[in-house]
Amino acid sequence: MKYYISFAWRNIWRNKKRSILATSSIFFAVFLALIMRSLQFGQYDYMVNSTVSMYTGYLQLQAKGFWDNHSFDESFELTDTLYRKIKNHLEVTTLNPRIETAALISHATETRISPVIGIDPYSEDKMTGLKKRLSKGNYLTEESKGILIAEGLADRLNVDVGDSIVIFGQGYQGVIAAQVFQIEGIIKYPIPKMNNAFVYMTIKNAQELFNLSKRITSIPIMINNPSKLYELRNELSSKIDTNLVIMTWEEMSPEIVQAIAVDNASGFIMLLILYIVIGFGVFGTIVMMTLERTREFGLLIAFGMERDKIYLVTTIESIMISFFGALLGLIITFPILLYFYYHPIPVKGELADIYLSYGMEPIIPFSLDPSIFISQMLIVFIIGLLTSIYPISFIRKIKPVSALQGRGGMK
Amino acid sequence: MKKIIFLFFLFNSITYSQNPKEIVKKSVDILYGKKTFSVITMKIIKPTWSRTITMKAWSYEPDYSLVYITEPARDKGTVTLKRKNEVWNWLPNIQKTIKIPPSMMLASWMGSDFTNDDLVRQSSVVDDYEHKLISEEKFLDYDCYKIMLIPKSDAGIVWSKVILWISKKEYMQLKSEFYNEDGNLIRTMIGSKPKNFSGHLIPSYWEMIPNDKSGNKTSFEYNELDFNINITPEFFSIQNMSRVR
Numbered sequence: 001m002k003y004y005i006s007f008a009w010r011n012i013w014r015n016k017k018r019s020i021l022a023t024s025s026i027f028f029a030v031f032l033a034l035i036m037r038s039l040q041f042g043q044y045d046y047m048v049n050s051t052v053s054m055y056t057g058y059l060q061l062q063a064k065g066f067w068d069n070h071s072f073d074e075s076f077e078l079t080d081t082l083y084r085k086i087k088n089h090l091e092v093t094t095l096n097p098r099i100e101t102a103a104l105i106s107h108a109t110e111t112r113i114s115p116v117i118g119i120d121p122y123s124e125d126k127m128t129g130l131k132k133r134l135s136k137g138n139y140l141t142e143e144s145k146g147i148l149i150a151e152g153l154a155d156r157l158n159v160d161v162g163d164s165i166v167i168f169g170q171g172y173q174g175v176i177a178a179q180v181f182q183i184e185g186i187i188k189y190p191i192p193k194m195n196n197a198f199v200y201m202t203i204k205n206a207q208e209l210f211n212l213s214k215r216i217t218s219i220p221i222m223i224n225n226p227s228k229l230y231e232l233r234n235e236l237s238s239k240i241d242t243n244l245v246i247m248t249w250e251e252m253s254p255e256i257v258q259a260i261a262v263d264n265a266s267g268f269i270m271l272l273i274l275y276i277v278i279g280f281g282v283f284g285t286i287v288m289m290t291l292e293r294t295r296e297f298g299l300l301i302a303f304g305m306e307r308d309k310i311y312l313v314t315t316i317e318s319i320m321i322s323f324f325g326a327l328l329g330l331i332i333t334f335p336i337l338l339y340f341y342y343h344p345i346p347v348k349g350e351l352a353d354i355y356l357s358y359g360m361e362p363i364i365p366f367s368l369d370p371s372i373f374i375s376q377m378l379i380v381f382i383i384g385l386l387t388s389i390y391p392i393s394f395i396r397k398i399k400p401v402s403a404l405q406g407r408g409g410m411k
Numbered sequence: 412m413k414k415i416i417f418l419f420f421l422f423n424s425i426t427y428s429q430n431p432k433e434i435v436k437k438s439v440d441i442l443y444g445k446k447t448f449s450v451i452t453m454k455i456i457k458p459t460w461s462r463t464i465t466m467k468a469w470s471y472e473p474d475y476s477l478v479y480i481t482e483p484a485r486d487k488g489t490v491t492l493k494r495k496n497e498v499w500n501w502l503p504n505i506q507k508t509i510k511i512p513p514s515m516m517l518a519s520w521m522g523s524d525f526t527n528d529d530l531v532r533q534s535s536v537v538d539d540y541e542h543k544l545i546s547e548e549k550f551l552d553y554d555c556y557k558i559m560l561i562p563k564s565d566a567g568i569v570w571s572k573v574i575l576w577i578s579k580k581e582y583m584q585l586k587s588e589f590y591n592e593d594g595n596l597i598r599t600m601i602g603s604k605p606k607n608f609s610g611h612l613i614p615s616y617w618e619m620i621p622n623d624k625s626g627n628k629t630s631f632e633y634n635e636l637d638f639n640i641n642i643t644p645e646f647f648s649i650q651n652m653s654r655v656r
Contacts (some may be wrong), residue, residue, distance in 0.1 A: 073457060073458075073459060073460075104509060104511070104512070104515065106507070106509045109510075111509055111510055111511075111512050112512065113512060113515055166502070166505060166507050166509060168502060168507075168509050170501065170518075170519065170522055171455075171458045172517075173462055173522070174455055174462050174521060174522020174523070175462075175483075175485060175522070176485075176486045176489055176502070176521070178502040178505055178507070179504075179505060180505050180507070184498050211485075274629060367493060
């Protein structure tokens with residue numbers, strides 16, 4: 001085997017220019033593909049992270065049936081043991097217990113229906129950055145008796161910080177929940193749908209209002225490594241009671257999964273076109289290399305060398321060309337990606353304002369997901385194998401006499 | 412509350428008639444005692460909990476009704492007022508009046524299997540439906556007419572059909588089934604324990620069973636029902652919600 005590899009190696013260097021050309025076209029393909037995929041994957045992760053941290057969390061602990069019914073019948077008691085079981089997992093960063101329901105919000109003659117969320121002010125801010133969205137007034141503290149209200153909803157009700165509103169809804173087991181609250185702060189959301197609805201109060205006040213005693217409805221969970229989502233879900237699920245369930249963000253926000261799938265498909269088509277073009281470039285080089293060596297192949301066969309062995313050498317040659325190109329691409333691209341991974345490209349101007357208004361940092365992040373590199377290597381390897389089909393079929397049909405006489409080897 | 416009752420049972424005429432529409436019409440004419448007062452015990456049964464609410468209800472058909480909660484203590488004094496197609500609530504603990512917005516009309520009323528919309532729906536079982544006698548069969552111990560009601564297209568009724576079982580002799584509506592547009596059974600109402608209230612013999616105990624939520628049921632029982640009270644539409648004012656006892 002050693003000999004075949006060294007034969008192949010020498011054959012490649014027989015025509016340096018051509019080999020370098022083929023290698024560099026592979027290199028550029030890998031370079032472009034890696035940067036493109038890294039950008040795309042980086043964007044997806046960033047998008048997912050910003051959306052899940054805005055509301056649902058990567059994972060969410062609920063009682064069975066809550067996601068479908070959103071009723072207090074599926075609320076549960078958050079015991080210290082349960083809290084610690086989840087919190088102590090190394091991959092879990094934030095646990096954000098909530099009470100989620102909807103109720104009527106009324107002021108003077110105006111009444112609107114809105115989600116009413118009972119929160120732990122500290123963990124809610126840690127997960128969603130709610131405090132940063134405050135446009136007026138004060139953020140909630142553990143002891144607050146008041147509420148935060150979304151700006152659009154406040155406008156519709158014609159209320160401001162310091163005014164009182166009535167919250168009227170249904171509590172646990174059908175009791176009437178009605179109470180007057182003072183507005184402590186106004187929250188501004190960039191997304192109109194969110195800005196027109198949302199009232200926050202402390203969990204303690206919500207439990208009192210809705211007669212829930214120590215019960216809550218859901219716990220969004222933030223994690224270190226989103227790629228371990230399902231692994232972590234299964235691990236945590238095995239630790240909790242059977243009446244509880246852990247949902248993933250993919251189950252809770254299928255629209256994001258779809259948006260990513262569509263974008264990913266378009267990226268994939270771009271890559272396909274790129275690789276088809278590059279593939280034909282490499283193929284051309286291999287065809288030329290094969291044809292100019294007709295005499296040589298004829299001679300080897302005439303000497304009694306088995307055709308299988310010639311197949312092997314030519315295959316090694318084309319894989320080597322592809323592989324060197326890919327390796328070069330990897331070696332040069334990786335440090336660049338590594339740099340941008342730690343120093344994402346900042347976005348400037350109007351686009352930056354859009355990012356900021358959605359509560360996202362105005363950056364274009366890169367991804368270093370190993371699957372990006374593995375898949376490029378795999379594609380290049382496949383191109384190498386496919387292009388080696390030509391020399392094999394050529395050598396299979398070659399007639400030594402014709403080849404040696406310089407008549408093309410086929411007649 | 413009276414509106415619900417009106418919707419779900421049809422009082423029947425003394426006149427013996429084979430014409431289903433005739434039966435329904437006469438029953439409704441008699442039901443229009445117009446002004447009624449009742450004391451009702453409602454029981455909400457869910458798979459994991461149940462709750463009993465007692466209330467007083469006044470009504471002035473077809474536009475007005477007022478329900479005053481007397482039990483449980485936590486909710487005592489809460490008032491629901493229906494004026495035409497509006498629903499208002501009076502909340503005694505915060506001394507506030509709230510109008511239920513249209514988006515909440517399909518939400519549950521007091522945690523029961525009834526919605527706010529059930530309180531205000533204006534449809535008339537006589538004029539908004541086509542009636543057809545489909546068979547005569549026994550329900551419990553009563554010989555009944557089984558009448559199918561198909562809503563007229565312009566009536567704006569959510570059901571695709573309603574089937575009623577009305578006893579032949581007493582003209583009591585003992586059972587009704589409500590079907591949605593896909594033809595699936597959504598609700599069943601069953602009336603039992605007939606009692607004589609100021610000359611009207613009607614079932615005093617009703618059960619409403621939603622077909623799509625197993626283990627759920629809402630029942631209500633008339634402890635008192637007076638068909639001849641002296642009341643005016645002014646009684647059903649927003650101001651009066653805080654005064655009524």
